[in-house]
Amino acid sequence: MIRMANTISTRIHDYLKDYPPFSLLDPHQLAELSASVTVQYCRPNEVIFRQGEKPEQRIFVVREGAVQMVRQEDDREILVEQCDEGDVFGIRPLINEDNYALTAKAVEETLLYVVNVEKYRETWNANPKIAHYLASSFAEGLRRNYDTHFKNRLFLDQDRYIDGHFHLVEVQSLEYSKAPVTCPSKIPIQIAAGLMAREEVSSIVVVDEKQHPIGIITDKDLRRKVATGLVPIHQPVEQIMAHPVVTSKKEMTVADAQMDMVKHRIHHLVMTEDGTPDTPVVGVISEHDLLVVQGNNPAVMIREIRRSRKAAELKNIRQQAESLLQKYLYQEVSISYISSVMTEINDALITQVIRLCEETMEEEAVKPPGVPYCWLTLGSEGREEQLLRTDQDSALLFGDVPEEEYPAAKAYFLTLAGRVSTMLNECGFDYCPGDMMASNAKWCLSLSEWKEQFGKWIFEPIPEAILHCEIFFDFRPVYGDSSLAAALTDHIFESVGRQTIFLSFLAKAALQNPAPLTFFRGFVVERSGEHKDEFDIKARAMMPLADAARVLILSARVGRINNTIKRFEKLAELEPSNAELFQQAADSYGILMRYRALQGIRNRNSGRYFNPSELSKMERINLRNSFQPIQELQSLLNMRYQLAYMR
């Protein structure tokens, strides 16, 4: 191969191809465009263009240095955006004929690629992806949005993460069940079946005196040959066993095992010391085991959860759910689907834990009070948004009992809740640092006590009460008598209706944490211009949205929708005039959930705090764009509840 005719434009091409909108161009157009670029030098504080100036047919890409976009308002300069390497700015000429709405100024010595777009304006606007990009990054005045067109570009560089993070399940080596259940060939079928039932296995290997396999009996054999009366139950097992046995060596992969099963049309594989029937049995693997190992089936996981009896098993399944989550995230499966699957799994797990704890108490002869109760999840799990195992937030609500029975009932439920909470902790759900758990006597209450508690929060909205509201108002029943929860919800709406100022307090609290302005290099840039190197995605981006959704949905008197995305979608339906904003808020929230979960998976933590330098350029752009609706929602709350006048 000869060297390309122009080294310089090739280098420019290689740079531009990583950043939108250039990454969306067809290769020929990008090559042509790269050859026509001008490189512009700007000294510190040099103005590149001014607010009010008429744009020329060109856009700018920061190659080196930094550029600030500021809006002149009276005598003030308001920082609107700070661009660093790879950022595109001044795209107004591509959108409309207006004059620049902002002034662009080099912060430091800066090199820009100036791209003449006169030739491309039409073709770009005709390309939906590019048009979408342009519209979404058109910073001022227009809102940014995400939709399905652009969705698959959210993780532009996902390959980077897939490498090394994903084991190919198919080549994972199998962990076969140790200590397989075996029996001699002469024992009666009834005894063998009893053994299988006791060990909770679906198969038993029939062995000779040296533990070499000679046959296998599965549930299916018992159904077809015994239960039908074909073979009496006192006959020896050799009468019904399948033989010879298909054996395989103990070191094998999931794919090997699957192939063997398909090839021999069997559902169980017997593993022996050397893979032949002439050595002792070391394990058995069933088709079901393979499904579980693959962990790609939420239905299987939920069934497994319902079968589990130990915290360790539940923890294991929840761990598998995390790999499923990771896979979904990288495959850009819709966030509503992901959260509903994860919520199903979490709910099943919580339910199973409660059942197991109830059983244990029964075994210990602790008598339950004759009153229904309902287990409530709060916070993110209450909102059906807990993708990673963050902390447990819960409450317990029990039916009203006569005064004399109250102490016993409360004692029972507190004990139960304590056990549930301990077991959930063993499953990997941290205790709530604020002790907002059903095991806390304050949050394990009867219906009338809860009504009183919510009434207190609503009618005396002191800051601490508001803080509680943010968690407790998102309660959701997961186990027990949900009519109790419904009664509580009705009571809350009734109280809120009588005390409308409460919503203003809630709205004011929702404004406490405005989103930062943007990211710049490795930093979070505040509206004040301050730089920080840690970003709290929960407090600075997710909670402001969740809080706004809660206030607005409470105002709209819509109950039983807890999920922030669903709340915004409902609001969009109820208020067509703000539908666009609400839809964008819903999209933003979905994006934030994704990032948080991804960061959590990458860093093996809750994903809440991270350094922006861990993100790729594209991720930073997406994240930053998702802040936009926060600001607009907050000004909507400000107007609607006239918060400027509130002290």
Added chain:
Amino acid sequence: MWFFRSNKKRNAEPEGDGPAFWKDYLRLFRTPLPAQTPIHEVPFVVFDTETTGVDPAKDRILSIGAVRVCNWQIDISGSLECTIARHDSNTSPAVVIHGILPKERPNDLEEREALEKFVRMIGNSILVGHHVGFDIAVINQALKPLTGSGLKNKRVDTGALSKRVNPVSGPVYPAGPLSLDDLCKQYRIRPSDRHTAAGDAFITATLLLKLLSRLRNRGVQHLGDLLRSR
């Protein structure tokens, strides 16, 4: 009349020889660029050559890369990049560095064509290069058999310019000639495509802009200021 004509002919004589492009070129120097031309209006051509060695008298040009710089901008579309066909099989050590093998390739130009393109591109611009004296000497050596004379342009050496910006010598800024790599480091310029003529020309152009910006802060406002002291 006869006297007049003869006089005119004598005056025109330097333009009389050589190919058409050379005549066009020489014509441009009748009106020199005024010394009071503001820096941002000065047309620069930043260039670099790759050669078979370091002796202008003996070694030949392998490639030329050049970009225009004016008004604080580097114009990529007007850049020049050409490799020159070699008809001998002498592989000199420089080939190893530049990676240009003495093999004929379809995009190669004959030396004459390359020189013509280069001369047409530069016109009367100020020639800039890193240790530009060498590159000009190499070009002149190649031009002489064709044109009988060498380049007439004013020149600016980024090596010398960097010493004007930073006259202090010491451990950080060594006293000897500064290499392009050193300056890239100092001025945070990404040294991509080093040792290709075009790559080096582009890097040198970036360096020129950064140096000019610093000199501007010290009163170098016009072409005259730039050319005055070395």
